[in-house]
Amino acid sequence: MLGTALIGLCAIVFFSCEPFVNEFSDLSDAQMYTSSNITPVSVKNHPIVMTWNIRFGAARFPFFGDSCGDSVILTEDQVDSNMDKIVAKIQEIDPDIIMLQEVDILSKRSGYIDQVQYLLDNTSMNYGCYASVWQADYIAFEGTGRIDMGNAILSKYELSDAERIQLRLRTDQSDLVRYFYLRRNILKVKISELDLYAINIHATAFATDDTKKKHIDKYIDVLSEINTAGNWFVSGGDLNSLPPGASVTDYCEYDMCSGEYFHIDGQEPYHKEGSYFDNFTGEPEILQPLYDSYVPAIGTLENNDPGNFTHAPSTSYGPHGGGHRYDRKLDYLFTNLSEGWVPGTDSTYQSLWELSDHMPVVAALNMGTR
């Protein structure tokens, strides 16, 4: 009896060893998805590419983590309604490749909806891959509970060789906080029908050390490796970095919530996390190598034009924002295709400011002369 019990115990322990918080290796496979309704497509010369941080379908919900709100858990009805609006816009814009950030799969805060599958099943996108940024059985912080948020790439074309490339963790946190915190990554996948790689990144937003530099450097390395090998890529994401030449690098006072105070000598933190873009030498120009080496969907001259701003924190449309619902550019598209993008197809959909705190950037790749 005892022997049986002990063998049973060992078997149970062995087969039940899923981690509470998922820590990832430097390189791992991404999670693959297929739509329940495959829509046949033909290869296009000018596939439309979109990048969009959809804020886990929370739209402008006053989430405690990234706005001045104190709410945590959406109702299923709220998530369904928001996701349906995102679906409608994707159908309207009709992209061929979408790079998404802040997608939730089976998270308590977003009603345990697998948003990757939901988007595939309700749009004309056929295939998807996903890489977790934040995956834990339970986050005992303000009732967050189970969480699985990450980056996703959706495509009308079949995907293969999907990789999750781990980015360095923050060093400005305690071990305990870091254990439960985000593990950002680059998601890389091959689209064989277009002979193209798609690369999606969501770089750190809140680090006050050099983590952002490490993230962008790694991103440049990944792109460079593809480029050097003679392959083509389209890439984008939420880089959480300003374009070179941005006139403002300190948004602390714009983003300050009621009761918060910054820029007071001797008081920590001096800057608001995520609102200051000059934490280390060279941060304001951190994206310059990308502009030097590759073709941006929105050129250097237009990047700092308010018409191309992609982000708006909750304060920007409140009393301090003066009615501006977008005040900085954080989201980008790049390619190494020699012909770059089809002129005049780039667009920042600022009218969608109510669906997320980021607005999608869309442009058509010019693959015609390859």
Added chain:
Amino acid sequence: MKQLISMIILVGQLFSAQHWAHHSAFSLPEKRWDIGVFQPLRFGVSERMEFSIHPLLFSVMPNLSIKISQKNIGNWATASRYGGFYPTPLLNMLTHKGQFGMISPDLGPIPRLLGLYTDLLLTRALFTSTYLSIKTGLSLGISFSGLDQRTTIDLPLVYHRLGIFYNKWAVRFGADLTGNITKKLRYLVDADAHILPGFNGDLSLENKGVLFWEINEHLRLLCGYKFVWARFPFGSQARVLPYIPIMETWVPFIDLQWSGARK
């Protein structure tokens, strides 16, 4: 610190409490008591009746159960058990901002909740000092005002025990086997099913194994594990408890149990 203590109490009690005790139809003899660090205080009121409360939990979750011996059915000793608990103060302690906040503060306060349960317990001897118990029970969860569905704590054991307040009711079935390995070493293995019909996450299957070492007449050392496989809104999950997240490992449950008799 207050939040940490309340979380430790919740986790400790829900991971231990009634889970480590066995559920036989036998009551403690009159005036006999026993208690563990993480286990309930049981007291034999008479030869037929036993009271049980969780002292550590009582101030934040008032609770009481009464076991009453019934007539034997063939070789089976039988008992009925009736109990209730009031988790509102504890859940409100866990509803706050910041670390260890297990319920979102914007969903609080938690309304008055009353959990009631009844069990039928049957026990028979299989061999010398080896006993088989089977049990079946019904739980009811009463909420005296609207309870937001988003206030669930989606962890093994906790989710399904508090699930009665969202689902209104649950049933459970189980079997225990206990016996001696040596004169001073005893084992307990059991299996339980908690079923919440119609609930999103309607089933929890649990198994535990415990070794009891009788240090002396009044003191026992317990060591064991609990395995849970359960369905949740996000799918199914298996976990061996107690589980230490940061170490990503299971550790054995260890407890001390004292017993004695009131003069």
